[in-house]
Amino acid sequence: MKITVCIGSSCHLKGSRQIVERLQELIAKNGLQDQVELAGTFCMGNCQNGVSVMLDEELLSLSPETVDSFFETRVFSANQG
Amino acid sequence: MHKFDTNVQYLKYKVLREVARLAWADRLLEGAIDIPKTIVPGKIPTMRCCVYKERAILAERVKLAMGSSEQHNSNVIEVIDIACDECPVGGYEVTDACRGCLAHRCADACKRGAITFDSHQKASIDKSKCVECGACAKVCPYTAITNRNRPCENACKVKAISMNESKAASIDNKKCIACGACVYQCPFGAISDKSFILNVIDMIKKSDSNRKYKVYAVVAPSISSQFTYAKLGQVISGIQELGFFTVVEAALGADMVAYAESKELVEKGLLTSSCCPAFVDYIKKQFPALEKYISHNLSPMATIAKYIKETDPGSKVVFIGPCTAKKMEFHKPEVRPFVDSVITFEELQALFDSKDLDITTLEEGVLDNASYFGRIFARSGGLADAVRQGLKEHGYEDFDYKPVSCDGIEECRKNLLRLLKNVPAGNFIEGMACVGGCIGGAGCLTHGEKNKDEVDRYGREAYEKNISDAIRVLK
Numbered sequence: 001m002k003i004t005v006c007i008g009s010s011c012h013l014k015g016s017r018q019i020v021e022r023l024q025e026l027i028a029k030n031g032l033q034d035q036v037e038l039a040g041t042f043c044m045g046n047c048q049n050g051v052s053v054m055l056d057e058e059l060l061s062l063s064p065e066t067v068d069s070f071f072e073t074r075v076f077s078a079n080q081g
Numbered sequence: 082m083h084k085f086d087t088n089v090q091y092l093k094y095k096v097l098r099e100v101a102r103l104a105w106a107d108r109l110l111e112g113a114i115d116i117p118k119t120i121v122p123g124k125i126p127t128m129r130c131c132v133y134k135e136r137a138i139l140a141e142r143v144k145l146a147m148g149s150s151e152q153h154n155s156n157v158i159e160v161i162d163i164a165c166d167e168c169p170v171g172g173y174e175v176t177d178a179c180r181g182c183l184a185h186r187c188a189d190a191c192k193r194g195a196i197t198f199d200s201h202q203k204a205s206i207d208k209s210k211c212v213e214c215g216a217c218a219k220v221c222p223y224t225a226i227t228n229r230n231r232p233c234e235n236a237c238k239v240k241a242i243s244m245n246e247s248k249a250a251s252i253d254n255k256k257c258i259a260c261g262a263c264v265y266q267c268p269f270g271a272i273s274d275k276s277f278i279l280n281v282i283d284m285i286k287k288s289d290s291n292r293k294y295k296v297y298a299v300v301a302p303s304i305s306s307q308f309t310y311a312k313l314g315q316v317i318s319g320i321q322e323l324g325f326f327t328v329v330e331a332a333l334g335a336d337m338v339a340y341a342e343s344k345e346l347v348e349k350g351l352l353t354s355s356c357c358p359a360f361v362d363y364i365k366k367q368f369p370a371l372e373k374y375i376s377h378n379l380s381p382m383a384t385i386a387k388y389i390k391e392t393d394p395g396s397k398v399v400f401i402g403p404c405t406a407k408k409m410e411f412h413k414p415e416v417r418p419f420v421d422s423v424i425t426f427e428e429l430q431a432l433f434d435s436k437d438l439d440i441t442t443l444e445e446g447v448l449d450n451a452s453y454f455g456r457i458f459a460r461s462g463g464l465a466d467a468v469r470q471g472l473k474e475h476g477y478e479d480f481d482y483k484p485v486s487c488d489g490i491e492e493c494r495k496n497l498l499r500l501l502k503n504v505p506a507g508n509f510i511e512g513m514a515c516v517g518g519c520i521g522g523a524g525c526l527t528h529g530e531k532n533k534d535e536v537d538r539y540g541r542e543a544y545e546k547n548i549s550d551a552i553r554v555l556k
Contacts, residue, residue, distance in 0.1 A: 004392075007554055008327055009317075009447040013544055020554040040554035041392045042297065042450075043327035 001036050001078065004054040008043035011050035016040075018064040019051055026071045035079045084310065085427075086527050089270035092128075093146075094431050095120050096139060097276060100146040101435030104282045109147075116143050138164045146276045156254045157275045157408040158264060165249045165271035171229035172213045175204045178225035187217035187226060236266035238490045239363060256366060260359040260490065260514040261405030261523025274405040274523070278432060280422045284397050285324035294395050295326035299385055299420075300448070301402030302332040303459035303519040305539030306532035307426045313539070314445025319433050320401070321446060331400065332451030332543075334385030335458040335467065336551040338378050343471030345376055346509055347480050352376050353500075353510040354464055357519075358410035360493055360512035368497045374510075379416065381458060382407060386419035388555060397421045401429050403522030406514065425524025449544050452551035456540040460533045461488040461518035463540075465511045467548065474549045483507035489516035 003023060007016050020040065027036050044052040049061040055074055062070055085091045099116045103109040117139035121132050129135045141161045149159065175187075181202035188196040188204070195210035196217060204226075206217070218226040228235070233250050234242050241256035242263060250263075250272065263272045288296050298320045308316045317328050338356065346352045355361055355376040364371050379387065386398040400407055400423045411420040424432070433440055454470045457463030465484035472480055485507035487493040493512040499505050515521035520532040545551040 005554060007450065008329075009449045012449050013447060017545065017550055017553050024553075038554065039392060042329050042389060045326075 001075065002039065002054075002056055003036060003075070004039045004041050006042070006044045006046075006050060006052040007040040008047070008050075010043075010047040011052055014050045015064040016051045019053070019062055019067050022064065022067045023071065023075075026068070026075075030076060030079075032075070032079055036075060084527055086265075087268075089268065090427060090526070092120075092270060093142065093273060094427055094434075096142040097146045097278060097428055097431035098435045100143060100276075101278055101282060101432055104279055105286075105435060109279075113143055113147065114140075116140075134163070142270075142273065145273045147279055148277065149275050154254075155412075156252060156257055156259065157405060157412075158252060158257060158259050158261065159273060159275060160250050160252060161271050161273060162247070162249045164269055165267075166247070168231040168233075169229040170231060170244055170248065172208070173206055173211060173215060173218060173226055174229050175206060176225050176227055178223050179203050179221075180223055180225070182222070184222070186220040186222070190216040190220045192216070232266045232268055233263040233272055236262040238262070238494070239367065258359040258362040258366065258490070258514060259406040259409040262490075262515070264405060265523040265528075274408060274425070276424070276428055277408065277422045278424055278428050281399050281424055281432075284399070284421065288324070288326075288397070290324070291326040294397055295393060296324065296397045296399065297389050297393075298325040298328045299331045299334070299382060299389070299398055299400045300328055301382070301400070301404070301459065301519060302330065302335070302451070302456045302536065302539065303403045303522065303525065303532075304401070304426065305456070305459070306520050306529070306535040307403070307526050308430070308440070309527070309535075311440045312445050314447060315440045315443045317446035317448045318443040319438055319440035320429070322438055322440075322443065323432055323436065325399070326396075328446070328448055329385060329389065330448060330450040330455070331381050331385055331402065332455035332458060333551060333555075334381035334383070334388070334455070335464075336452050336455035336548045337384050337388070337555060338381050339454055339458075339464070339467035339471040340474070340548050340552055341378050341471075342376050343468045343475055343477065345378065346468065346482075347472070347475070347477050349374075351505065351508045353497075354512055356380050356458065356464055357406070357513050357515075358404070359406035359490070359514035360487075362406065362409065363490060363493060363512075363514065364497065367494075368501060371497060371500055374500065379419075380410065381455070382410070383416045383419050386416075390419050399424065401426065403519050403525040405523045425522075426526050427524050430526060450551070451543060452545040452548050453540040453543045454548050455551060456543055457536060459519045459536045461513050461516075462486040462511070463518065463536070464513075465509060468509055468511075470548055474547060482509065484509040484511060486511045486513075488513060488518070489521075490514045 046052045103112040117136035195207045245251040454467035
């Protein structure tokens with residue numbers, strides 16, 4: 001699974017760094033380093049709805065407040081068993 | 082008219098603008114030949130002896146704006162021969178201001194015995210003995226001795242410029258570091274940097290509005306001291322209006338460099354910086370024995386471009402900055418895979434106006450990728466500060482850090498000579514070929530005293546306050 005977080009200017013100001021930081025923590029805590037690849041990219045052309053995040057091919061909008069629930073429902077559960 | 086330091090820059094800008102205008106409209110092939118007449122339409126000369134010479138020189142400028150006039154010349158800095166012919170070449174000369182004093186400090190200061198006096202005690206210089214050291218001029222209480230050197234030669238501290246048989250300036254490519262000092266200093270605009278705006282326009286047009294591939298603009302942090310007639314956010318919007326997909330701060334590459342370079346410094350114990358391409362080229366050309374000390378990091382421009390290419394393969398990266406030496410750097414085999422073209426702020430202004438884009442009417446875009454430390458790379462001393470921060474963030478606080486910031490190529494030379502003699506003034510040599518750092522670059526629109534403050538202010542506005550946070554996802 002690949003999570004790409006937009007680190008373009010607009011998303012950066014909306015908290016993409018905090019999201020990256022939290023995802024790094026959660027991935028490490030749950031030992032998912034081998035299953036989940038975390039990457040950054042500059043601008044996904046969806047600045048209005050940032051922070052833009054791609055989960056494989058799916059474009060999502062996250063905020064630092066929603067990152068935990070995103071991880072739980074989309075990342076953690078998909079990588080169990 | 083936008084603000085430039087000199088009319089020479091303004092003239093160069095007008096040529097670039099017209100070339101770009103025709104290129105956007107696909108009319109360059111048939112229209113290029115008429116550009117000189119568009120710029121000098123009348124019959125009354127304003128710059129040279131006649132409008133025909135003015136137009137002939139402009140035709141040469143058009144060639145440079147289109148890439149080159151001499152295809153065989155690999156140097157990005159070129160002399161326009163027909164624009165360069167009349168400067169004095171006398172060197173140090175005694176002027177009428179000599180009062181025939183008693184003290185004769187000039188003769189005392191001259192170690193070559195080149196100063197003689199006539200029956201009225203007035204000095205003159207024996208050119209067969211004079212070595213142009215300037216010691217006499219420094220001590221004359223009447224400042225009666227002047228240096229009638231060519232401004233280009235004076236500007237070129239690496240001594241790459243000499244006069245050829247026809248008394249035109251000639252650049253020794255084996256010595257030239259492409260810093261552009263001569264370009265900025267020649268009062269007749271007879272030396273110029275080649276432009277790659279046509280490559281950039283072509284890249285944008287062929288991208289089919291960034292659908293076929295994305296064209297990224299990487300902007301140097303010195304942009305904060307430029308385009309002062311508009312807000313920085315409007316400049317960013319303007320770059321996107323030109324057709325770039327998005328704008329990324331080269332300063333983020335600088336954060337990455339500072340982080341890596343501080344680690345490399347601890348490992349090696351002694352480093353010279355690799356950010357300024359003219360400084361690196363200077364070491365390679367004039368101090369090959371010191372090459373081993375050059376940091377192995379790519380420059381901030383190349384570092385961030387590499388990251389962009391890794392995250393978005395097939396994309397194009399254009400660097401926009403104050404620097405003519407970057408035009409040389411991006412042709413190097415280690416940088417070429419990452420950077421597709423380089424233009425200057427002067428050229429960016431020409432591109433805006435070629436599309437009649439008044440950036441002051443645009444909404445403000447945002448530009449925020451880097452930390453304070455990445456942003457202050459734009460001025461002398463910034464890199465050394467950033468490496469100090471890098472050491473701190475790595476936890477190397479007990480490393481005995483002794484940075485030396487060389488402000489301008491002459492200071493670089495002094496410190497490289499010390500290093501050659503094994504008595505370096507510190508263990509981290511920050512070298513910037515331009516005085517003031519990148520804000521003194523030849524491709525800047527304006528060079529002002531307040532530019533350093535502008536860079537620092539822009540640095541403080543960065544959302545990220547330390548390097549590790551700025552490069553969080555990149556590590």
